[in-house]
Amino acid sequence: MFSAREYVKVNSLEEAWELNQKRANVIAGGMMWLKMGNGQKGTIIDLSGLGLDQIEESEEEFSVGCMCTLRQIELDPGLEREFGGVFRESVRHIVGVQFRNGATVGGSVYGRYGFSDVLTCLLALDTYVELYKGGRIPLGEFARMPYTRDVVVKIIVKKDKRQAAYASQRNTKTDFPVIACAVSRKADSWRIAVGARPEKAEYICLDGTGKTAEELAREAAACFSYGSNLRGSAEYRAHLAEVYIRRLAKELGKEA
Amino acid sequence: MEINLILNGKKIKAQIRPDELLLDFVRAQGCWSVKRGCETANCGLCTVWLDGKPVLSCSTLAARADGRTVTTLEGVAAEAEAFGSYLAEEGAEQCGFCSPGLIMNVLAMERELSNPSEEEIKEYLAGNLCRCTGYMGQLRAIRNYLNRKGGETNGENR
Numbered sequence: 165m166f167s168a169r170e171y172v173k174v175n176s177l178e179e180a181w182e183l184n185q186k187r188a189n190v191i192a193g194g195m196m197w198l199k200m201g202n203g204q205k206g207t208i209i210d211l212s213g214l215g216l217d218q219i220e221e222s223e224e225e226f227s228v229g230c231m232c233t234l235r236q237i238e239l240d241p242g243l244e245r246e247f248g249g250v251f252r253e254s255v256r257h258i259v260g261v262q263f264r265n266g267a268t269v270g271g272s273v274y275g276r277y278g279f280s281d282v283l284t285c286l287l288a289l290d291t292y293v294e295l296y297k298g299g300r301i302p303l304g305e306f307a308r309m310p311y312t313r314d315v316v317v318k319i320i321v322k323k324d325k326r327q328a329a330y331a332s333q334r335n336t337k338t339d340f341p342v343i344a345c346a347v348s349r350k351a352d353s354w355r356i357a358v359g360a361r362p363e364k365a366e367y368i369c370l371d372g373t374g375k376t377a378e379e380l381a382r383e384a385a386a387c388f389s390y391g392s393n394l395r396g397s398a399e400y401r402a403h404l405a406e407v408y409i410r411r412l413a414k415e416l417g418k419e420a
Numbered sequence: 421m422e423i424n425l426i427l428n429g430k431k432i433k434a435q436i437r438p439d440e441l442l443l444d445f446v447r448a449q450g451c452w453s454v455k456r457g458c459e460t461a462n463c464g465l466c467t468v469w470l471d472g473k474p475v476l477s478c479s480t481l482a483a484r485a486d487g488r489t490v491t492t493l494e495g496v497a498a499e500a501e502a503f504g505s506y507l508a509e510e511g512a513e514q515c516g517f518c519s520p521g522l523i524m525n526v527l528a529m530e531r532e533l534s535n536p537s538e539e540e541i542k543e544y545l546a547g548n549l550c551r552c553t554g555y556m557g558q559l560r561a562i563r564n565y566l567n568r569k570g571g572e573t574n575g576e577n578r
């Protein structure tokens with residue numbers, strides 16, 4: 165665990181942003197990842213007094229505050245109804261309930277970790293990141309951006325009548341995934357995200373017209389690059405990706 | 421810095437370091453049941469409740485407890501003892517180091533899920549590692565404990 169000289173529970177996003185411009189300072193989400201770091205920090209910036217721990221639903225979208233926990237998105241009835249359990253399936257394997265009561269959506273998205281189930285799931289949906297200074301940008305663009313010192317305020321997920329499904333594979337329960345796949349469809353227009361390759365998740369869009377689930381999966385899996393690490397080889401990951409994309413496409417009603 | 425909280429039913433005002441972990445804070449307050457295991461958010465030994473929800477005190481800053489309610493095993497001693505007797509009956513403890521965290525999460529699960537299935541129990545407790553028992557005794561003890569008033573745990577949550 166790192167040491168810190170000060171702790172400030174901010175009263176506004178402007179205060180958070182200003183404090184965060186100093187390199188020694190750090191925004192604390194759930195602290196699950198941060199606490200593994202060492203060294204000396206200046207000020208820990210706490211956003212928990214800004215009411216950003218709510219999931220709000222409007223006609224067009226869900227707005228998920230950065231301080232919402234992974235457990236909140238797992239259990240939210242609105243997200244469950246709209247996206248058929250894809251959020252629950254993407255996070256339920258992450259360590260345990262106590263962990264998911266702590267880890268935040270903001271920290272998970274900001275981190276853009278290679279192994280991230282959360283990023284993979286969100287990329288298959290029409291998702292935007294709301295940054296305090298940078299405004300609203302598509303998550304895919306945010307995922308490719310270099311790390312900056314802006315504040316992630318909210319994650320916006322559009323309600324565009326998309327159906328979605330998720331699958332991951334782990335060598336042992338609660339470990340990082342060896343592969344993570346999320347697939348969504350709107351009519352025969354498909355959006356496919358693959359993470360833990362082990363590079364961070366990316367997504368592609370494909371037209372499924374005239375293709376079987378097998379053909380769609382083969383074409384989609386070939387669009388991504390794969391690497392090897394202790395959890396699995398590049399070849400194994402490429403194979404798993406194709407299998408899971410095919411299964412998810414079938415789950416979403418794509419004919420065999 | 422100063423924090424005010426309710427710890428096991430008692431109002432407390434305390435001075436803490438900005439980087440102090442909740443784990444170190446509750447132990448300094450005499451809640452020795454809370455154990456430091458992996459310290460990497462993996463094992464669940466350090467489980468306490470924050471406003472009634474189970475969290476990992478090894479990864480939570482004490483400052484986050486300001487204005488909130490923290491419960492450790494010491495705060496639910498009678499219930500913990502009752503469930504502990506089910507663990508003992510099944511021979512489900514060896515070194516016992518994991519028990520306080522497990523008990524806190526089982527009691528949280530009992531409050532959150534009505535009549536959980538075996539799969540739901542396993543999922544809820546996936547973050548409570550035990551190096552000794554192989555889990556089967558713990559699962560028997562949990563089932564017996566949840567069924568103590570008659571009935572069967574059969575999963576009517578989803």
Ligand SMILES: Cc1cc2nc3c(=O)[nH]c(=O)nc-3n(C[C@H](O)[C@H](O)[C@H](O)COP(=O)(O)OP(=O)(O)OC[C@H]3O[C@@H](n4cnc5c(N)ncnc54)[C@H](O)[C@@H]3O)c2cc1C
Pocket residue numbers: 190191192193194195196197198199211230257258259266267268269270271272273274275277279280281282283314315316317338339340341460461462
């Ligand atoms: C043991 C372990 C196992 C894990 N397993 C998995 C897994 O299997 N799958 C998976 O998807 N994830 C996994 N994770 C990652 C986890 O789910 C979270 O994504 C991660 O902990 C970050 O969330 P946090 O709230 O704890 O953020 P923190 O640790 O608090 O912060 C992470 C980073 O984000 C920054 N940050 C936080 N909030 C904001 C904000 N609002 N604006 C700008 N910057 C911000 C912080 O400064 C820091 O740089 C694991 C993590 C651990 C420690």
Ligand code: FES
Pocket residue numbers: 455456457458459460461462463464465466467476477478479
């Ligand atoms: S000591 Fe907290 S999870 Fe292991």
Ligand code: FES
Pocket residue numbers: 512513514515516517518519549550551552553
């Ligand atoms: S009884 Fe020894 S770790 Fe569980």
